[in-house]
Amino acid sequence: MSLPVLKVEGLDKSYPGVHALDHVDLDLYEMEVHGLLGENGAGKSTFMKILSGSVLKDGGRIFIHGQEVNIANPQHARQLGIGMVYQELSLIPELTVAENIFLGRWPRRKIFGGIDWPQLVARAKDALDKLGVSINVKERVSNLGIGERQLTEIARAISMNVKIILFDEPSSALSDEERERFFYMIHALKETGVSIIYVSHRLSEAPRVCDRVTVLRDGKKIDTLPMDRADEETLIRMMVGRDVGEKFPKDETKEGKEVLRVKDLTIYGRLHHLELTLHQGEILGIFGLMGAGRTEFARALFGIDRIDEGKIFIEGRRVGISSPKDAIEAGLGYLTEDKLDGLLMQMTIPPNITLPSLRRFCKFGFIKHNDEKETAKGYIEDLGIHTPRVAQKIEFLSGGNQQKVALAKWLCSQSKILILDEPTRGIDVGSKIEVYRLINELSKGGAGIILISSELPEVLNMADRILVMSDGSFVAAYNRGEASQEDLLRSVVAKK
Amino acid sequence: MDKQSSRPKVFSLEWLKSQVATRQQRARLLIKTIIVAMGGVFCYAVLIAPGFLTIGNGINMAQRMPSIIIVAVAQTLVIIGAGIDLSVGAVMAFCGSLTAVAFCYWGIPVWVAILLGLLSGVTIGSITGLIITKGRIPDFIATLGMMVTVRGIALILTKGLPVPSHFTVVRLRAYLPPQVIWLGSGRILGIPASLIIAIAIVVVGWLVLNHTALGRSIFAIGGNKPAAILSGINFDFTKIKIYAISGLLCALAGIILIGRMNSANALMAGEINLQSIAAVIIGGTNLFGGQGGVIGSLFGAGVLSVLSNILNLHNVQDFAQDVFQGVVIIGVVIIDQLRRRYGR
Missing domain, CATH: 3.40.50.300 (P-loop containing nucleotide triphosphate hydrolases)
Structure with a gap:
């Protein structure tokens, strides 16, 4: 196989009284959707937070395209090509879809530095087209359904030209129909050459979207399996199988x-x-x-x-x-x-x-x-x-x-x-x-x-x-x- | 980060460096320096102020302080309950004016007039509390609205004139009653009566906050509203009580003020909003609620009074005094926030 896009070695993080991540390894290849499964408190969120730069690691090494990196903050993560789509949506409801997608990075006019609206709209449309979805980019976010908001959020991540996208429980707020569209979108996204880490606690979802899955339990990595070898029974056993x-x-x-x-x-x-x-x-x-x-x-x-x-x-x-x-x-x-x-x-x-x-x-x-x-x-x-x-x-x-x-x-x-x-x-x-x-x-x-x-x-x-x-x-x-x-x-x- | 195993010798250059190694340590050092410097400047200004340490000046200050102390106690309760009362000055002016008008123009007996003034304060405070809780309006907005409204009613009541007006004094020989004047400028054993009242209010305020269920409820709703409600505290009723008490204390402060000035008018006590909030914050009460006390506010009121007194003694003009006060208030709040962020 080729060089992994992202390689994590022995990632470690402790909070007072909790060893949240205990020497976790993970690798992610180009155009791969990698599922991250585990119970509440297994360390999934901590893992994602470290990669997206909102929490600093205690130990371990992170490589992107074979180069070691020290992710210092969310801006740095984004520069490294890592984008995160949050569980709680972080859109501003009173702004339009286009404005939200380019929040803080609006294209400017040459003269007076005002916002270049035509370009903003065109580029927002472009970002949504990549996902194969059609949302009116001039609509206010407050008028959108939860699924469309999620898509807007994803479009924002894509528009930053990221190579790795982290999804934290992306489908938990979606209806069944929206979820289908969402899965379709994940496949489309993959085709554009992006790699994805996908956190979920819904076991039934994993086979729909993931190529491989890694199971965490109590901060430790249990195993990484290709999806065809990971049926639901196996995964449940891996997630909960502990001496209790x-x-x-x-x-x-x-x-x-x-x-x-x-x-x-x-x-x-x-x-x-x-x-x-x-x-x-x-x-x-x-x-x-x-x-x-x-x-x-x-x-x-x-x-x-x-x-x-x-x-x-x-x-x-x-x-x-x-x-x-x-x-x-x-x-x-x-x-x-x-x-x-x-x-x-x-x-x-x-x-x-x-x-x-x-x-x-x-x-x-x-x-x-x-x-x-x-x-x-x-x-x-x-x-x-x-x-x-x-x-x-x-x-x-x-x-x-x-x-x-x-x-x-x-x-x-x-x-x-x-x-x-x-x-x-x-x-x-x-x-x-x-x-x-x-x-x-x-x-x-x-x-x-x-x-x-x-x-x-x-x-x-x-x-x-x-x-x-x-x-x-x-x-x-x-x-x-x-x-x-x-x-x-x-x-x-x-x-x- | 790696932990350093060897510890440098105390007071060596390395030690000094290690003391300012982290952002937090540098911030703490800066905060301490600023506090000491401000305290130093303040003490110096007090010492060189001409005539600060004379009995006359002391009495003068002691007579000006009671209103602000009493209102600061009210403001402390409100702020600990995570609110803010911008209507204190207006309520003072209204209740003071009402008492004066009731006595001078309506011929109501003096004690009834005083009682009327105090009751009107409670009523206005309760209305404010009702607006905040039942109307679900932020404290800031509700009291801002009440500030303008109450001030307006006071102006209607007094027709914009001082009470008693010049005409009344000359023609009808109607003055403010001696009892009210005694409240404002009388003395007991040489100590201004109003100061004794103010100190008594501080003591009562302290008792209420620290030794009663009401005080505990105030801390609870200010510190963590959901937790307070989950513990069975009636949020709305507690809030209304706080503002009713605030109204009562403002009314008392207003009556003392008209006694000292020997006259009431609808525009008096314009600066007390800011001063009372400043006193509370200088006294260490958390502007966002849940922490603090009236003793600190007494200290804060004292600092502000001394500040304004020494600026007077140094012949600083009024406008510049406002600038001074504003800078001090902002500075104190910034230091307070830094201390909360970086520890003591």
């Missing part, structure tokens, strides 16, 4: 009486007739991929988003929940997916822990600081929060410890029902196990727990029952031990 037994300290729990029953919960267009029951001491797993409606469900249950239809019963009594305050009073606690939504970073541990139950710590409107501090101390000990002092600001704690403070908040408010949305995302393995232990303790203490997760091993090993969610509906239900990882993935895929 003792990582999940799950104890048998006795199921108590019903604490929560949700009937027919609906938000038009987003959540469809969701039903579930939850018992004391039970851990109910909700598995689904990004965009399946898991977080929307949690938000609806907690009174953040208004529900259109449906009834919620807590301990057999119907409750109306129209604000988080109502939810807290009804005995719910909600650990958000984004830790930033749960904590006051600039404040210390005690105020954060007592925030939802502050009234209990007040006398005549004044806060009893000693009680508050003692309570916080208790949780710091119980949950094993590592901190040099009680009055430590949250921003100086590690991710795992921040998560424990967030959990302590809901323990302190004496929640009977805890909704945990991706409780272990972004924290290292050691802290993960501690969080799992805490979840166990909580369920043994009689709390009902809804564990929302997109990590297969987590759901399978921690939950007593699993509901699979897809497109705003529960599509399958399994009892503990009934389902394998493959079963869960299939139930998600089957519905697609």
